[in-house]
Amino acid sequence: MEVTTPSGVRQVLDGPAIHRALVRIAHEILERNKTLENLAFVGVRSRGVHLAQRIRRALQEIDGGALVPFGVIDITLYRDDLDRGVQTPFVKGTEIPFALEGRRLVLVDDVLFTGRTVRAALDAIIDFGRPEFIQLAVLVDRGHRELPIRADYVGKNLPTSRAERVNVHLAEVDGVDEVVIET
Amino acid sequence: MAFTQRHLLGLEGMSAEAITAILDTAASFKEISERDIKKVPTLRGKTVINLFYESSTRTRTSFEIAAKRLSADTINLSASASSVSKGETLADTARNLEAMRPDALVVRHPLSGACALVARHVTCPIVNAGDGCHEHPTQALLDCLTIREHRGQIAGLTVAVVGDLLHSRVGRSNVHALRALGATVRLVGPPTLLPPEFATMGCDVHTRLEDGVRDADVIMMLRIQRERLGGIFFPSLDEYSHYYCLTEDAVRLARPDVVILHPGPLNRGLEIASSVADGPYSLIMNQVTNGLAVRMAILYMLVARSKAAQLADAPALPAAEPVRGRSGGRA
Numbered sequence: 001m002e003v004t005t006p007s008g009v010r011q012v013l014d015g016p017a018i019h020r021a022l023v024r025i026a027h028e029i030l031e032r033n034k035t036l037e038n039l040a041f042v043g044v045r046s047r048g049v050h051l052a053q054r055i056r057r058a059l060q061e062i063d064g065g066a067l068v069p070f071g072v073i074d075i076t077l078y079r080d081d082l083d084r085g086v087q088t089p090f091v092k093g094t095e096i097p098f099a100l101e102g103r104r105l106v107l108v109d110d111v112l113f114t115g116r117t118v119r120a121a122l123d124a125i126i127d128f129g130r131p132e133f134i135q136l137a138v139l140v141d142r143g144h145r146e147l148p149i150r151a152d153y154v155g156k157n158l159p160t161s162r163a164e165r166v167n168v169h170l171a172e173v174d175g176v177d178e179v180v181i182e183t
Numbered sequence: 184m185a186f187t188q189r190h191l192l193g194l195e196g197m198s199a200e201a202i203t204a205i206l207d208t209a210a211s212f213k214e215i216s217e218r219d220i221k222k223v224p225t226l227r228g229k230t231v232i233n234l235f236y237e238s239s240t241r242t243r244t245s246f247e248i249a250a251k252r253l254s255a256d257t258i259n260l261s262a263s264a265s266s267v268s269k270g271e272t273l274a275d276t277a278r279n280l281e282a283m284r285p286d287a288l289v290v291r292h293p294l295s296g297a298c299a300l301v302a303r304h305v306t307c308p309i310v311n312a313g314d315g316c317h318e319h320p321t322q323a324l325l326d327c328l329t330i331r332e333h334r335g336q337i338a339g340l341t342v343a344v345v346g347d348l349l350h351s352r353v354g355r356s357n358v359h360a361l362r363a364l365g366a367t368v369r370l371v372g373p374p375t376l377l378p379p380e381f382a383t384m385g386c387d388v389h390t391r392l393e394d395g396v397r398d399a400d401v402i403m404m405l406r407i408q409r410e411r412l413g414g415i416f417f418p419s420l421d422e423y424s425h426y427y428c429l430t431e432d433a434v435r436l437a438r439p440d441v442v443i444l445h446p447g448p449l450n451r452g453l454e455i456a457s458s459v460a461d462g463p464y465s466l467i468m469n470q471v472t473n474g475l476a477v478r479m480a481i482l483y484m485l486v487a488r489s490k491a492a493q494l495a496d497a498p499a500l501p502a503a504e505p506v507r508g509r510s511g512g513r514a
Contacts, residue, residue: 074211077223077253077483086492087187088484090204093211127220 008183013156015177018139021155022051025137026058028153029106038102038132040069044109044121045092050172051139052108071096073107078120100129106153110168112138115149140179142166186484189493190302190309193318194359202360206328209473209480215252216475226255229286229486234276234301235312236262236292241447241471242312242321246289249478255286255486273297274304281305286486290314295352308485308493316350321481322446323356325474327364329466330401332473333442338365343395343437345371345427346405346454347416348381353446354405358384371395372427375416392427399437404429404445407454420453430456434464442466 013021033039036059043052049072060067076082076091107121118136125134137153142160156179160166165182169175186204194202215223231250235243243259250257262268266276273292280288287308290298295315302309313319331337342361348354348370361368368386370377371394382388389395396402407423417423434441443455443465451457460467485493 077215077225082225082487083489085488086495088487091208091211091480091483093214095214123224127223128218 010181010183011178012158012181013140013179015171018155018177018179021139022054023058025153025155026055026062029055029135029137030059030062032135032152033104036063036065036068039104039106040071040098041106041108042071042073042096042121042125044107044117045072045074046173047168047170048107048109050170051110051137052106055106055108055137069098071098073121073124075117075120075124078124080116080120094124094128096125096128100125100131103129103131105131105134106137107134108137110139110170111166112136112141112149112151112154113144113166115145115147118149119147139168140166188485190298190311191320191481191485192298192302192309192311194320194323194356194363195318197359197363199363199365202324202327202363205324205477205480205484206331208484209324209328209476210332212476212479212483213473215479216472221252222254223252224254225483225487226250226253226286229253229255230284231255231257231287231289231482231486232280232285233257233259233289233312234280234291235260236267236273236290236297237313239291239312241474242291242319245471245474246310246312246321246478246482249475250482252475253479253482255482258285273300277301277304281307287482306493310481310485313352315352316355317352318356318359319352319446320356320360321474321477322353323360324481325470325477326353326357326403326444326446327360328473328477329444329470330442332469333466334400337361339367340400341367341369341398342401342403343369343371343389343399344386344403344405345392345395345429347376347407348372348405349376349378349416350408351405357403358386362386366401369395369399373417373423392429392433393436396429396433396441397436399441402429402434402437402441402443404443404455406446406448407450409450409453424453428452428454428456429459431458431462434459434462440464444470446470 041052041056043049056067056070072095074092074094076089135152138151139155140158141151141154142158144162167180169178171177186201233243233246247257285307289310289312290301291312292314295317297314298309298311311320344354358368362385369389370381370386371389374390441464445467449460
């Protein structure tokens, strides 16, 4: 399944593999939580949003009920490295169109790496209210955590070196579904 | 999306891309003020000083709340309650404030070019909150955001700016921003407050209110600065009002879906009839709400970066020539 191109870009997941991983995560979410009652998804901009949408649709196909509520979180304003950047990142905004009080929340992002994005996302979510709990789903866990954070649902554990780059490409933004490692 | 300016001194020469980046950022910041907890930690540990040499309620409050919603610490200084009243120069005041390591200075001053002068004496970002008759960039940005929200886009719209153009920094900043974004701008006012040179800014110049607002998409009223102008530029306030007050009859000449803006404070019955200011097409309160989002966006874009990046940026826009006319013109 792994294909290496001469440029040092190695594909580690293709489209069907991503789909299977997301459907499995949907099953695991249902298994762990038993019911979709009070459950909601929050996707981290930008690719976490599309992954959250896909898992949500997969859940609906499995369960047959309505789509669970869905929100989008922009963590830019909560980053801890803003004053290290050369240019301020563009803020696209947060939209959480449901009350968080007592909600069972699944936070979705594409890659779990240092854990700093998830830390920022948790702070951002808690500024909106107090969910009953927050679970974390990621397509890829590549290790190298700098904070005590772990994922509840992982599409693929991917051992990497710190210097490598893991890029998730999704059809919605990139025109193709794949996960690649650049060395 | 690129916005790499060290200061916001004015909108003259700013590209449509940079203005759009500010407006997009501001639009995404509006949601923060609708939350139960109206605060994000973005500028935690940063200090913003509001240095106001002119009276202001809306702009100063707006900048202060904007900074606080981003978790910055704010200090407000007014000229009457500071060393200015003891004779300190603007440059000295700025240098002394800079020695306390603020992360931004928001400056309002009665003289055109004052903010550019301050920017030459300090390294921290300067935000122009209105300098004399020169520019009031955040006001024009909030006006553009308000128009864009209601019409989807600004390109192709006809905007009539009515009133004392000669002294209006709001008018000037709006001409730069609206023209950059592709609007057709008409300037409307008595010839004494609208010299023909304004045509060189790429605007149509009208001296009759009825001609200026006919079929306009947007009417932007400017405040008549009663305290300075009475009896000098037109015979009487009553006469000005007779010819230039925006009444419902005048509004009917514009497009049926026209929207009305005014930067405040309102002179009800002088430049704008109460029924118009409070009418269904009035966006005056939306402007105030959007002003907060625009100022949050500006502070974010200028302050939330490394010092090194700020210093490495392209230099600020060149200081504009002092505008003809008298000093002390206000928004």
